[in-house]
Amino acid sequence: MHISEGVLSAPVVAAGWGAAIAGISVGLKKTPVQKLPETALVSAVLFLASLVHVPLGPSSIHLTMLGLAGILLGWSAVPALFIALLLQAMLCQFGGMLSLGINTTVMGTAALSAFGVRRLFPAGKSPRPLPADGAESAAAFAAGFTAVITGSALVTLSLFLSSKDLFSTAALMFAANLPLAVVEGIITAFCVLFLRRLLPQYVSGQTGI
Numbered sequence: 001m002h003i004s005e006g007v008l009s010a011p012v013v014a015a016g017w018g019a020a021i022a023g024i025s026v027g028l029k030k031t032p033v034q035k036l037p038e039t040a041l042v043s044a045v046l047f048l049a050s051l052v053h054v055p056l057g058p059s060s061i062h063l064t065m066l067g068l069a070g071i072l073l074g075w076s077a078v079p080a081l082f083i084a085l086l087l088q089a090m091l092c093q094f095g096g097m098l099s100l101g102i103n104t105t106v107m108g109t110a111a112l113s114a115f116g117v118r119r120l121f122p123a124g125k126s127p128r129p130l131p132a133d134g135a136e137s138a139a140a141f142a143a144g145f146t147a148v149i150t151g152s153a154l155v156t157l158s159l160f161l162s163s164k165d166l167f168s169t170a171a172l173m174f175a176a177n178l179p180l181a182v183v184e185g186i187i188t189a190f191c192v193l194f195l196r197r198l199l200p201q202y203v204s205g206q207t208g209i
Contacts, residue, residue, distance in 0.1 A: 002050075002088075002103055003155060005096030009162040016102025016158070020082065023108045027078035035076065042069050043080035047087055050094070063180075066107055066151060067144030067188040070114030077115070078108035102158055110151035114143035114188075136196060137189045144188025148181035 008016075031039055049065040069077040082104045088094040095103050121139035152174045159170040 002085075002095040003099045003106070003158065005099050007162065007166075008099065008102060008158055012158050012162050013098055013102060016099075016105045018101075020078075020101040020104040020108070023075075023078040023105065024082050027075045027080075027108075030074070031076040031079065039073060039076045039080050040083075042073055042077070043084045045069075046081060046084040050084075050088070051092065063187070064107065064110070064148060064151065064184060065187075066111045066147035067114040067140070067184055068191050070111035070116075070147060071118050071140065071143055071188070071192060073111070074115045075112065077111035078104065081107045081111065106151050106154040106158070109154060110147040113150040114147035117146045118143040137193060140189040140192035141185040143185075145181045145185035147188075148177055148184045152177040152181070 046065055046069055050062040066077075066081075069080065073080060082100075085095060085100055085103050085107070089096055089100055118139055121135065121142070156170040156174045159166040159173075
């Protein structure tokens with residue numbers, strides 16, 4: 001979901017930075033000091049997960065793990081994503097410094113949408129062990145799926161608002177991300193079930209620091 005440098009219009013870039021700064025500020029405020037190691041670990045996972053890219057016009061398709069980040073971190077996912085994206089821009093030339101704001105906004109909003117969807121499920125609200133893993137899997141799958149769809153929709157909107165000529169590219173990118181949404185949903189469900197057995201405190205109803 002990285003948007004390359006020089007693609008978006010100045011107003012969209014500025015709006016992206018404004019939203020990113022606001023989201024990072026809220027995320028940092030909601031991140032207690034004792035949770036910084038977990039936040040840093042998730043940031044590292046986000047950095048590694050998207051190293052393999054399939055180019056598609058001004059953007060690219062890759063695993064995002066935004067659903068898992070939203071479930072584990074909540075608002076803290078926004079500054080975690082900012083650090084991961086900053087390092088990718090500096091070390092790997094993914095995205096760019098000007099587009100860093102909009103990329104943080106897109107992916108941060110996607111992670112927060114996963115966090116919100118997860119909280120809507122009764123399974124995600126209860127800190128007690130579930131009688132079965134079915135509801136937990138459904139909640140995690142929905143969170144991972146929603147994160148990709150939300151991020152793809154925001155990238156599509158950003159491209160469209162920058163130039164009507166980018167509409168076909170935006171539509172293609174959104175369509176190409178539909179299978180990815182299903183894959184991310186499955187991966188998120190698997191990771192949540194694994195963590196629930198190994199480290200249940202991180203995927204209980206109290207998660208989302």
